[in-house]
Amino acid sequence: MLFDIRPKEERKDLYDRDKEIDEIRQSIERGVWIAVYGIRRVGKTSVVNVAVNDPNYIVIKINLMRMYNPRRKVYARSQFMGVFLEGINNAIKKYTLGGRAIRYISNILGTDEKSSIELNAVRIKTRLKKFREEDVSSVVREIDQLAKDNRKKLVLVFDEAQELMRVNGINSSSVFHDIYDYCKSTTVVFTGSMVGLVEKMLKELEYQKPFFGRYIRKIRVERFELNRSKDFLMRGFEEEGIKVGEDILVEAVRRFDGVPGWLTFFGAEYSFRAKHGDSPDLNEIERMAIEQVKSEFKDFLTSTQSPERYSAILISLDRLGGRGELRDVTKVVNALLGEVPEPRVHEILNRLVNLGFLRKEGQEYLLPEDEPDRKGLVEASKELSKGGY
Template sequence: MLFDERPKEKREDLFDRDNEILTIKNNIKRPLIVISGVRRIGKTSVLLVALNEIKENFILIDCRKLKENYGRKDLYSLFSQALSSKLSYLRDILERVRGISILGNYVEIKWKGREYLSLSDLLDNLNKKRLIIAIDEAQRLRGPMSNEVKDAIAHAYDYDKNLTFILTGSEVGLLHDLLDIDNENSPLYGRYYFELSLERFSRDLSEEFLRRGFEEFSLKVEDNIIKEIADYFDGIPGWLTFAGNAYLNMRKIEEVKERAISIAKRELEHLIEEKSNVSQITGRRYKNTLRCLARGKNTWSSLLQCLQEEEGSTISSSVFDNIITNLEKLSIIKDYEFLDPIYKEAAKRLR
């Protein structure tokens, strides 16, 4: 079903994206592939459909489960869950690896002590069979363990020819920061990776997606409603899917918009809360910057002036630049404009 809000796994449930699926298939033998795009653009769906059609064995590591200051225990827990999902394929390898125990259908990995298993050694053993290692929302690997992760990937890039890594990320700048291939001090310095950037649907594709989705529910929706939804949600598949489902239940376009704005507002408030954990001043400045951007302050000078008026104080250009850079790395804004129109509407309502 096109309006199924869960990640798609089969081609018949995925609208368009044929070229993107083919691109992944054609590059699947590369050591490192990156799939990037804004939130709700459909990265996980494209990844899963491609992997299921390639018909090669893969494990999926969902980094959304990682807390901000994760440790080795948290990271190894994700690998344990992922390896357990492919135990029937990997059992003969894993049974012989020091530091791994198999209890029933679950793989336990020693993350400290005498039998500690490093990520590089784990990957070397997995290399005994062909395996794709997909890491969803990989930018969340940034943090205290990031160099250890990158060391392992860099080692596998050079020596483990049976492994392919596919990394996805919706906070594109942070994902690039994680890889850091232009930094000579980074373990992945100089390594080439193939990047597939997912784009929004065109206006025509958005309308066709909505029509076909409504048809699956035998609902005839007027063209003006379809056009309004397509315009408002700006070609972002996740929002279009949300809007289709919400309209099926509400039949009132304004209520659909309001619910979407409410969701986006909660996400922005969560970001502000995270920054407030650093300091109340930092959290407040992010909130005021978002509000100023939503009012159309789309130049460096006008945005800084607006922020200073909100704060009632002067703000150094370096502090201001840091806020803008971080919002860009989070894929919330680009060139002083919101990448997602729903976030813009939500930012207007921040208090």
């Protein structure tokens, strides 16, 4: 179903994206590593899921968002190990991979083979400390060998890869270089919405081993164009057996500005309400989306060192009509807050770009164009500035 709000797994549930899927699959066939970029909710996880859904691949998905916490600057190594082993275990179960990989993990953790498969992150928390950096690449090597013996490709997906940089006590560069050098049947796929940070991470890989980063193929997942957005909604509603007026479709396309996650959310909510006899209301559904962004962004703001400055910068951009150059933003911020030095405003704007909240085009900084994100960011900022301006 197109309007299933979970990340898609099957080709039939994914709208379009043939080109991206082809690129990913070709890269895997050739062992070329990939970075899949895109703004939040654009469909990175879905595109990768569908592309790697193939009986010739053994896929290990490491969902780094499981560690995510905006209040923490760094993650403990054991936390990463938990997420890593969870990915390994899911793969072992799904592909019924027996043998050496499990034996290896059980040995390190001091568990018997059976309970390693039933690994419960809480129960073995203290044991995870025994898992060292070298063990990560050793486990991958074991599974790479297994894939090779079975004439399969191993695909290692690091979802939201920028989080790797915050893991304490793991040198991810050396882990990846090791995998690159020794695991010839393995392709690594990085995804990330914090585009600037993923690029920084890949640069660090390159820094430690020149040219390495250049061999990583970059694939950008874009928002749907207007016609595609409308077609997506029409097909989705057709699947659901719901009739929706042209005016609502046009208005939804305008407000959600081609962000697949919002279109899907809208379609799902609208269909649900229509089927249950409620009269679905676009404003109400959009409000739910705004609240979601707002609460996530408030969490982020309160984790920064100067929530007032961050808020003032976003409010200033809004007052400037959603876009502005550094100099203009600084002027408005100063009118709101009093003197904030331009370099500091610059630093915060760039951080917001790196984290994927704002975009930069030429010299201009831009608020997101879709309504839930733009309103969510601005309303969170206004609430945090306690209505002061």
